[in-house]
Every structure is written in structure tokens, then in C-alpha cells.
Amino acid sequence: MIAVLASCVGLVVPLVLKAIVDGPVADHDPGGVWLGALGLLLLGITEAVLFGFRRWLVARPLAGVEAELRRDLFGRLQRLPTSFHARWASGQLLSRATTDLMMLRMFLAFPLTFLLVNGVTIGVGVVILVIQDWGLGLLLLVPVAPLVPLCTYFERRYSTAARQAQDQIGDVTTLVEESVLGIRVVKGFGRHRSQARVFRARAKELRATELRKAHLLAWIWGVITTLPELAIVTALVLGTIRVADGDLSAGTLVAFLSTALALRWPVESIGFLLAMCQEAAAAAERYFEVMDERPEEDVPAPAAEARAEVRAGARGAADGLRFHGVGFRFPDAAPDAPPLLDGVDLHVRPGETVALVGATGCGKTTLTHLVPRLYELSEGRITLDGEDITAMPRERLRSLVAVAFEEPTLFSASIAENVLMGAGPDAGTKDLARALDVAQAGFVKDLPHAESTEVGEQGLSLSGGQRQRLALARAVVGSPPFLVLDDPLSALDVATEAAVEAALRRVLEGTTALVVAHRPSTVQLADRVALLSDGRITAVGTHHQLLRENAEYAWLMSGAERALEGQT
Structure with a gap:
């Protein structure tokens, strides 16, 4: 005007x-x-x-x-x-x-x-x-x-x-x-x-x-x-x-x-x-x-609601992590392309650690991404203590499930802020110290400002092993009831890996965990091992049992051992 x-x-x-x-x-x-x-x-x-x-x-x-x-x-x-x-x-x-x-x-x-x-x-x-x-x-x-x-x-x-x-x-x-x-x-x-x-x-x-x-x-x-x-x-x-x-x-x-x-x-x-x-x-x-892209929604689909009602009586009971006929294909995959995962059935009992093993590209990482709903499964269902994850608000689901990825991501913030991102608002210095101890991240004390040191974009000022240990600390700092780890020790040397495994074993005793593993040493952290092949779980057992009874698993582990010997 x-x-x-x-x-x-x-x-x-x-x-x-x-x-x-x-x-x-x-x-x-x-x-x-x-x-x-x-x-x-x-x-x-x-x-x-x-x-x-x-x-x-x-x-x-x-x-x-x-x-x-x-x-x-x-x-x-x-x-x-x-x-x-x-x-x-x-x-x-x-x-x-x-x-x-x-x-x-x-x-x-x-x-x-x-x-x-x-x-x-x-x-x-x-x-x-x-x-x-x-x-x-x-x-x-x-x-x-x-x-x-x-x-x-x-x-x-x-x-x-x-x-x-x-x-x-x-x-x-x-x-x-x-x-x-x-x-x-x-x-x-x-x-x-x-x-x-x-x-x-x-x-x-x-x-x-x-x-x-x-x-x-x-x-x-x-x-x-x-x-x-x-x-x-x-x-x-x-x-x-x-x-x-x-x-x-x-x-x-x-x-x-x-x-x-x-x-x-x-x-x-x-x-x-x-x-x-x-x-x-x-x-x-x-x-x-x-802005017009459809965001993640917490409202469950009708089918999920129906399933949730059927299992309402089982909610709250300690049942661990279950995969029921889980199938997955990427949204942009060709219509005639076979699914990456097809009919995966697996039960991780309460307090148990299961190692997930398989050939490169078989879908291990994708399967771990389905648990916190980073991807939506195409068929089947996943339950936590009997509750369908699609019937749970994402905020609650992700407060129950902590994750650590093979490629660790750090933000332009202090080490303390990066680690405590995995904890609740009440977490303090004791939780931070415990998590860094589990991840064997003693190198933090030698940094210019210790836990207050800014790591810079993507944490490029740190080595790959240091970034991976901080990502592991972020996963365990909140003492989550469910833990999903995607080959969390791949960037560590043998001595550091052994120290991290010893500390991590104590954490896993009170957690239901699914761990993607490529090394025999990481597999031995688990109570049982599940072999993923052709989009399905084809064998479940202890490490030694599968070595004796499953040729594909024995071949995978022998190759991993040879690679590990070559590194040392």
C-alpha cells in the first residue's frame, strides 16, 4: 500500500x-x-x-x-x-x-x-x-x-x-x-x-x-x-x-x-x-x-493394526527380536527383479546375541536397517517382545533399538555431543565415560580438549578406527534393550579389536543384539550364528556347529580367517 x-x-x-x-x-x-x-x-x-x-x-x-x-x-x-x-x-x-x-x-x-x-x-x-x-x-x-x-x-x-x-x-x-x-x-x-x-x-x-x-x-x-x-x-x-x-x-x-x-x-x-x-x-x-514427498508416518496401516490387536495380549512379554517371513525389495527396483530378502525367519531370544553372516551383497545390512525402520519391509513383520514394530511410534521404536553402522558418521560437534546423541536427555558424564570405556576410546583423553574436542565435518580429523569406536560408544551409551551392530569392528586392529570385544561382551550380556559379522573373532561374541543366503536364513547354530555342518559357512569363515592372517 x-x-x-x-x-x-x-x-x-x-x-x-x-x-x-x-x-x-x-x-x-x-x-x-x-x-x-x-x-x-x-x-x-x-x-x-x-x-x-x-x-x-x-x-x-x-x-x-x-x-x-x-x-x-x-x-x-x-x-x-x-x-x-x-x-x-x-x-x-x-x-x-x-x-x-x-x-x-x-x-x-x-x-x-x-x-x-x-x-x-x-x-x-x-x-x-x-x-x-x-x-x-x-x-x-x-x-x-x-x-x-x-x-x-x-x-x-x-x-x-x-x-x-x-x-x-x-x-x-x-x-x-x-x-x-x-x-x-x-x-x-x-x-x-x-x-x-x-x-x-x-x-x-x-x-x-x-x-x-x-x-x-x-x-x-x-x-x-x-x-x-x-x-x-x-x-x-x-x-x-x-x-x-x-x-x-x-x-x-x-x-x-x-x-x-x-x-x-x-x-x-x-x-x-x-x-x-x-x-x-x-x-x-x-x-x-x-515438501510434497511423503514423510515417515507413525500411523500404522490397517493390516498392522489388526495384527497388533491379535497380539495385544503378548505385548510386554520378553520375547526378544523376531523376523516373521520378512521380505524386502528396494522401492526403485525393477518390477521383475527378485527381492533382496525373501521369507526371512529368525528369532533372537531375550538377552541373546546372534551374529548375522553371509556373502557380500546378500542383504545383511539391509536386514539390520529394517529393525529401526530405516527401510520399510515389503512383506512379513518384525516384532520386539511380541509387538509389531509397524504399530509402534518411530520415536519409541528408536529409543528401544540402538544402531552402529559399518560406515560411522560423525557430526561437526564435540566428541561428547556425538556420543551422547545415542542417549536420553538425562545422560551425563558417567554414561559418557562408560560408553567410551566399552568402545576402548581412550584416545579421547589425549585430544586437545578431551571429550569437548570438536571432531569437524564427518570426523575426518580422526582415523577410521577412532570414528568407528565413537560410533560404537554412541550405540551403547543409552544401555538400549535392543542393539543392532553392522560389522562394528571392521576398522580396528587386532589388539584393539580384542580389547573392544572383551568390553562389548559385558554389554551384550544384558542386551538383545543382532550383529553383522565378517570376522571369526566377531562371530565368537555371539551366542548363535545365522547364515543369510539367497535372501533367506538357511542355517542357525553355534559357530563351531556351523563350521562342522554347513559348507557355505565354513567357506566364508575360512576366507575371513585367511584375510585376517594376511592383515597381521
Whole structure:
């Protein structure tokens, strides 16, 4: 409203000029001219103050809108399933949370406001022109006919280019992020030149798209500028002739041309305002592509509710962890592709540790991901002490099940914050010390600030074995009733592994645990061993029993032993 008022104040200036020309100038009255000039000065100051006030007024709420959108996006990313993050490049998500939301804020601050302001200004200005002289006023409306289809054509072309450019920005961001996180691999293999070539190629594609956008914008801006200018020149010639003939006063012509020139900026700005609108539309489309993704839901499906009711009497009874005919295929797998897991049946008794063994790629890690519902199983069911996990709120499920992955992930925070992430809000220094002791993470005391040391992004300042021990400490710090470990000792040397196993064995005595194992030493932590083969559990027994009775298991363990001997 304030911007509209300021713009309309600017349209009063030509009317004051008309009064000055037809009054004091025609009457040779210097005093009246100075008075008119003072009026023009006051109008200019008023217009400037109104525009400045508008800018100050909208800055704070728009920054708040951007912050809210960013917070909503981050919250949605936390709630989206693992399968979503497996499909999307992190750089694409990062560009949506930064560049795209910045474009939306700029759209709300400038184009959206000025499309309204300039539209009202043009409308009021046209009315003033027609009132002053309807013939010349209608002449200035002639360019509208060709401008409408031309702007429509430009809008369609620019929209495609804007979306392509923003997608390419996401690709460039992804490449930069991957190169920074994988800098040791890049340097270790001397691949900095090849990475630079890939970056240059993607940057070149982005540059070409941006130049195409600039070409389109220059084309439409040239057209929007040229056609009204031709109309103004024509009006100037015809108006001058009419003044000479006495059909039009000089003041009216001055006011008419001043009003027309005052409308130049609102008309010429249409080109880049439309461009910014298309960029904002592409940014909004990319933003809502993420927001429209279906998040993880805690409401159980009807079938799960029915099963939960059937087993309601069994809830709370110590039954351990059970897999009942569990099947799984990835959501993006081909329809005719065989399932990764098919009819998995396994019972981990209360307080028991079961080692899960199988060939590489047989689905061991995927099976462990099903327990905390990082992936949703395709068929069958999984129960914790008789309760179907699909009938449990995720927050409760994940408070019962702690996990440690083969590839440990640490955050840009202190060691204490990283470890205590696996505990409840009441956890303290004693719990932290116990967890670090179990994981044999005594190296923490030698760091510059001990547990308060910042580990940096991805924990790259630590070795692989150190990161794995901190991830293990995070899994056990909360003394969870159920523990799922995916080859948690793979990055440890033999001596450290033995010390961790001794401490971990005490923790496992009071926990129901499923441990993915590749080494015989890790297998011996378990009470029983389950062999996963061809998507099914094909054998269950003790380590020594399976060595004697199952050829596939004996072959897997003999290979692991040879590999372990080779490392030592």
C-alpha cells in the first residue's frame, strides 16, 4: 500500500508541471515558478521517504518467512525416509535450502510488490493520460497488443531455462561437496585434474544456460523498451503539431509527456520482473518437490493394526527380536527383479546375541536397517517382545533399538555431543565415560580438549578406527534393550579389536543384539550364528556347529580367517 502511494505521488509531478507551465511560466511569474519548484521538491522527498519506509517495513517479516520456509524444509528432510535420501543428491537438497529460498525471499521483497505497484501505476497513469488528451492517450496503448503475446512467449522460454539453471546449480553444489568430503581420495589417487575437468564441464553448462537466460532477457527488454519509445516519439510529434496549431496547450503536452516518461520504468521493468517471477516459480517448484514427498508416518496401516490387536495380549512379554517371513525389495527396483530378502525367519531370544553372516551383497545390512525402520519391509513383520514394530511410534521404536553402522558418521560437534546423541536427555558424564570405556576410546583423553574436542565435518580429523569406536560408544551409551551392530569392528586392529570385544561382551550380556559379522573373532561374541543366503536364513547354530555342518559357512569363515592372517 505504501509503495503504491509512493508511486502515485510520482504521477502528481506531471500535473504540477502542467500547472507551472500553463500558469506562472505563461504569465511570466517567477515567484509562482519558485513556489511550484518547492512543491516538486516536497513531492520528491515524500516519494523517497515512502519508498524507504516500505523497504524497512518489509525486510523483517520477509526474513522471517525465509527462516520459516528453511526450518520447514529442514524438518521435512529429517522426517523423509532413508529411501528418499538414497535417491537424492545432497547438493540438490542443499541448493533448495539456500539458493532457492533466497530467490523466493527476493521475489516476495521485490517482484511481487512491484508487479502490483507498477500495475497500479500504469493503470492510474493511463487514466491520467486519457483524461489529459484521449487521442494521444490511446496512441500510447497501441504497443500493448504485440507486447502481450511476446511476453507470454518469453515467459514460457525463460521458465524452462530458469529451472534448468537451478538444477545445474544443484549439480555443481553436489560435485563441490563430494570433492571436499572425498578430498583424501582425490589427492590419494591424484584425481584433482579429472575432478577439475568435471567441474569445468558442469560450470560451462551452467554458464551456457545463464547466457541463454541473459539472451532471452535482453531480447524481451529490448522489445518492451522499443515499442513504448516509438509510441512516445509519435505522441511527441503529433502533440507538438497540435500545440503549434493551437489545439493543445503547452502545459498539457508537458504534463502528458512527463506522465508518459514517468511510466517508462514501470513498463520497462516488466521484462526482468517476469524473469524474476519465473525464477521464483522454478525455486518454489523445486522447494515443494521436497515438501510434497511423503514423510515417515507413525500411523500404522490397517493390516498392522489388526495384527497388533491379535497380539495385544503378548505385548510386554520378553520375547526378544523376531523376523516373521520378512521380505524386502528396494522401492526403485525393477518390477521383475527378485527381492533382496525373501521369507526371512529368525528369532533372537531375550538377552541373546546372534551374529548375522553371509556373502557380500546378500542383504545383511539391509536386514539390520529394517529393525529401526530405516527401510520399510515389503512383506512379513518384525516384532520386539511380541509387538509389531509397524504399530509402534518411530520415536519409541528408536529409543528401544540402538544402531552402529559399518560406515560411522560423525557430526561437526564435540566428541561428547556425538556420543551422547545415542542417549536420553538425562545422560551425563558417567554414561559418557562408560560408553567410551566399552568402545576402548581412550584416545579421547589425549585430544586437545578431551571429550569437548570438536571432531569437524564427518570426523575426518580422526582415523577410521577412532570414528568407528565413537560410533560404537554412541550405540551403547543409552544401555538400549535392543542393539543392532553392522560389522562394528571392521576398522580396528587386532589388539584393539580384542580389547573392544572383551568390553562389548559385558554389554551384550544384558542386551538383545543382532550383529553383522565378517570376522571369526566377531562371530565368537555371539551366542548363535545365522547364515543369510539367497535372501533367506538357511542355517542357525553355534559357530563351531556351523563350521562342522554347513559348507557355505565354513567357506566364508575360512576366507575371513585367511584375510585376517594376511592383515597381521
